[in-house]
Amino acid sequence: MGLLIQLLRRAGVTGIASPFLALLVSHLPAFSADPLPSWNPGPTKDAILRFVAQVTTPGTRDFVPAAERIATFDNDGTLWAEQPVYFQALFVFDRVQALSPKHPEWQTQEPYASILRKDFRTALAGGEHALVEMVMATHAGMTTEEFSDLTRKWISTARHPATGRLLTDMTYQPMLELLAYLRSREFKTYIVSGGGIEFIRPWSEGTYGIPPEQVIGSSIRTRFEMRNGRATLVKLPELSFIDDKAGKPVAIQHHIGRRPILACGNSDGDLEMLQWTEASTLPHLCLFVRHDDAAREYAYDRESSIGRLDKGLDEAAAHKWTVISMKSDWNQIYRGALKPTE
């Protein structure tokens, strides 16, 4: 700001009231530092910077009006880690533990019995279906506000079983930079996750800068109910929507009503979202995160315990989507990686 004041003074601007100047300066575009310092120089970073410059430069053929600058990001494995299990499963396991005194039948009933024995691998053997069942069993009956409070409290202390880090510190620093950079260029950034919409919302604004109305996810049904004379929504043990695979474009259209011009995923579950984005008639960018860094994160770019990824990677190659190698493209993986104990 000092430099700008000097320039303005040289240009003959004197005596301007400082609040006015602060206001003025706060609306000038930043023209200095690298917006993506955790990204190594190279074709991936170049592709991102080139695309953003291309669609935000007025008067050019590829200019896209701000209103159409929709960017959608998968969450698990794209914005934060997803190994050894989806982090939301850790929340569900904790709920099963907390509610088990009221459910003596869970001691012998699967998958609950495995969770209570801390055998999480067996508990998740039933895949997505088993997890959804547990979500419904442990969340039903709460109001949306009770659930939101519970989630907010849980995420503030929940730690990763292997690294011991706060889960919110296992968000990817390069992605936090990319989200902020896109917003600084008037993109609207959305999460489009297979995870629970109400699980992500309570902490998405603080963690990613993404407000609740820009979170899209899987959901269970709710029912409007007056409780003690106050209007509430109560969670039901009924599935509403699975926001995965072909569900992602369906949900994007339902919530946003515009095609994204930028989408980013990391698994076969994100394929249709990327195809939907690729079919935009506006200039667009499809990004695909490759988990190829066994030393700093995990390497599972073809298959993993939580699902296949090979189709996505093959499509990415075939369609020339921009593949992000965690190993080569990122000089830092996690947020606050330098201070792991904080």
Next chain:
Amino acid sequence: MGLLIQLLRRAGVTGIASPFLALLVSHLPAFSADPLPSWNPGPTKDAILRFVAQVTTPGTRDFVPAAERIATFDNDGTLWAEQPVYFQALFVFDRVQALSPKHPEWQTQEPYASILRKDFRTALAGGEHALVEMVMATHAGMTTEEFSDLTRKWISTARHPATGRLLTDMTYQPMLELLAYLRSREFKTYIVSGGGIEFIRPWSEGTYGIPPEQVIGSSIRTRFEMRNGRATLVKLPELSFIDDKAGKPVAIQHHIGRRPILACGNSDGDLEMLQWTEASTLPHLCLFVRHDDAAREYAYDRESSIGRLDKGLDEAAAHKWTVISMKSDWNQIYRGALKPTE
């Protein structure tokens, strides 16, 4: 702007480059004209102005951060007229006419036969259910983009059967002012309609200044499909969600994830949305439009051919919601009312 330049000059600001000054001025709050000129002076207008001042004045007890300034508006009967039938029904009738050559069975099959005879009253005797059936029969098979183009084209010429005015000119001028005023005070304005989400979106931005991602409504299911190698969403003849009555708070939570602090409706279908808003822990305002102006619009504030309104009005009185009398509170009803032939 001239006055401000003079003031700045008097304050010693000279020689400032004009683009800088324009930028500066464009970010100062407007401090002049009545933001609601179509609203008559009185308690209703006062309540609105007082509420907005109250929640937007920093440092006061009732201040609400901009992110929480969510305002939800019903559409039919709240933002535009809804007599003699919901305007979307006119669209559906036109679709039935257009598609009838391909459906010879409609000549004898109700409600289609009545529509083809232009007996709209009989056609709608089946109520919401009949309308939803017709929506599904006439919209299924189209892609979302084909439907959007069709709707945009239709609304650009569709006229009201009684007034002959463009339907978009039967939007209420005082409501257009209220929406713009709220946005100027950093509210995010939403439509929450029993009408079709995809029917409203193509023209909501141009008509109301409300972008597609802030439109919530009823919906039919879609299926992701590659057509000629291009990712599309195809409309199915299956109901997804009816955004009416208790469905409104459910949909508000699903799309926005925050309780509104301002809601406005006009019928029993809006009751639960208003109750949901009333239960906010933040300062809030519930508005209820009363159709009591037979001369300039329609008078049907207790019952009408399209549904009951008495419960809403009784609740409004009991809960001291702010009732907007079209007759007393509005000095102009429709947009562009002075130039009906344009």
